[in-house]
Amino acid sequence: xxxxxxxxxxxxxxxxxxxxxxxxxxxxxxxxxxxxxxxxxxxxxxxxxxxxxxxxxxxxxxxxxxxxxxxxxxxxxxxxxxxxxxxxxxxxxxxxxxxxxxxxxxxxxxxxxxxxxxxxxxxxxxxxxxxxxxxxxxxxxxxxxxxxxxxxxxxxxxxxxxxxxxxxxxxxxxxxxxxxxxxxxxxxxxxxxxxxxxxxxxxxxxxxxxxxxxxxxxxxxxxxxxxxxxxxxxx
Numbered sequence: 001x002x003x004x005x006x007x008x009x010x011x012x013x014x015x016x017x018x019x020x021x022x023x024x025x026x027x028x029x030x031x032x033x034x035x036x037x038x039x040x041x042x043x044x045x046x047x048x049x050x051x052x053x054x055x056x057x058x059x060x061x062x063x064x065x066x067x068x069x070x071x072x073x074x075x076x077x078x079x080x081x082x083x084x085x086x087x088x089x090x091x092x093x094x095x096x097x098x099x100x101x102x103x104x105x106x107x108x109x110x111x112x113x114x115x116x117x118x119x120x121x122x123x124x125x126x127x128x129x130x131x132x133x134x135x136x137x138x139x140x141x142x143x144x145x146x147x148x149x150x151x152x153x154x155x156x157x158x159x160x161x162x163x164x165x166x167x168x169x170x171x172x173x174x175x176x177x178x179x180x181x182x183x184x185x186x187x188x189x190x191x192x193x194x195x196x197x198x199x200x201x202x203x204x205x206x207x208x209x210x211x212x213x214x215x216x217x218x219x220x221x222x223x224x225x226x227x228x229x230x231x232x233x234x235x
Contacts, residue, residue, distance in 0.1 A: 003038055007217055011077040011209045012070060013043065013056075016219040019066040019196050024054055035069070045073040053078050059085055062162065067094070067201025068219040077209035084206055085159065091205040094154045094164055095139075095221060097198040097229065098173040099182070102150040105138040109167040113160050122180055123162045125170055133157040134167045142232035144193075149176065149232060153202075164199065175199055176228075194228035 001018035008014070017023070017035055025036045039055050040048075047056045056072040058081045072078035084090050114129030116122050135155040142149040150173065154164045168175045174182035176198040177190040205216040221229075 003035060006068060006219055009210075011074060012072050012081070014204075014217040015069045015071055017061055017066055017069045017201075019064050019222065019224070022063050023057060023060045023069070039071060043071075043073075045071075047073060047075055047078055050075060058082055059159070061201055062197075062199075064197040065094075065199045065201060066219070066222040066225070068204050068217055069201065070204065070206070070217075072209070074209075080209040081206060088157060089207065091203075091216075092156055092201065093203040094156070095200045095202045095225075096152050096154055096164060096168060097142075097176045097194075097225075098150050098152055098168050098171075099147075099176065099186070100150065100173045101141055101148045102136075102138050102152060102171065102173045107136055107171075109134045109136070109170060111167070111170060113163065113166055123160070123166055125166065130160060131158060132160045132163050132167070134164060136167075136171075141235045142229070143235050144232050148235075151229070165197075193231050195224065198225055198228065200225055 003018060004016040006014040006016050021033045021035050023035045025034050036055050036057060045056055047053050056078055058070040058072055061067060061069055070081060072081055110133040111125045112129035113123055113132045114126040116124050137153050139151045139153055156163050165175055165178055165181050169181040177187055177194045178197055179187045200221055203216055203218045205214060208215045
């Protein structure tokens with residue numbers, strides 16, 4: 001799978017990032033698909049004159065997460081979009097399939113999170129950590145034999161690393177096929193029918209860098225996640 005252009009104008013490109021792609025180039029990504037390298041090969045924006053601006057990539061998605069991502073074409077557009085992220089003016093919606101029947105159907109998670117001292121690759125709820133907040137609402141419930149699942153809309157108000165994955169675990173409803181936070185045994189079982197983390201950046205709303213009007217861009221649920229969902233029974 002390769003990235004798909006959802007929208008493009010003279011100021012920005014909206015990309016649907018496939019799962020398995022790393023967003024930014026680093027020395028350890030030589031054998032893995034990297035979105036920044038794909039952008040360099042397929043576009044020639046004015047912002048390319050400023051390599052410190054990451055070829056216009058405004059924000060990030062984790063490697064296993066698919067979905068909508070913004071790329072600025074000009075220095076001014078980059079600065080304007082980044083300021084919206086820093087000031088928490090963007091609105092983002094993620095879709096995730098979590099274990100169990102999440103109840104109540106709507107809620108809010110507001111906890112401090114940080115890097116785990118005993119495992120520096122992972123994050124969790126920690127006293128003294130940085131503030132994090134996410135609203136959530138259940139879209140549908142599913143089952144497979146005796147197992148129940150919830151398809152959930154998560155709307156993060158902050159942008160901490162692994163935030164939605166951590167908050168799902170905090171709710172005791174970890175995301176399907178989350179090899180970091182669902183537990184090894186559970187993740188191995190999930191991977192038999194869902195071959196990657198069931199987390200997708202579905203929508204993003206911003207003030208457009210030219211018109212300053214509120215616009216929303218959407219990436220449909222990835223085909224592999226639709227396929228995984230199809231093996232479950234709606235309840």
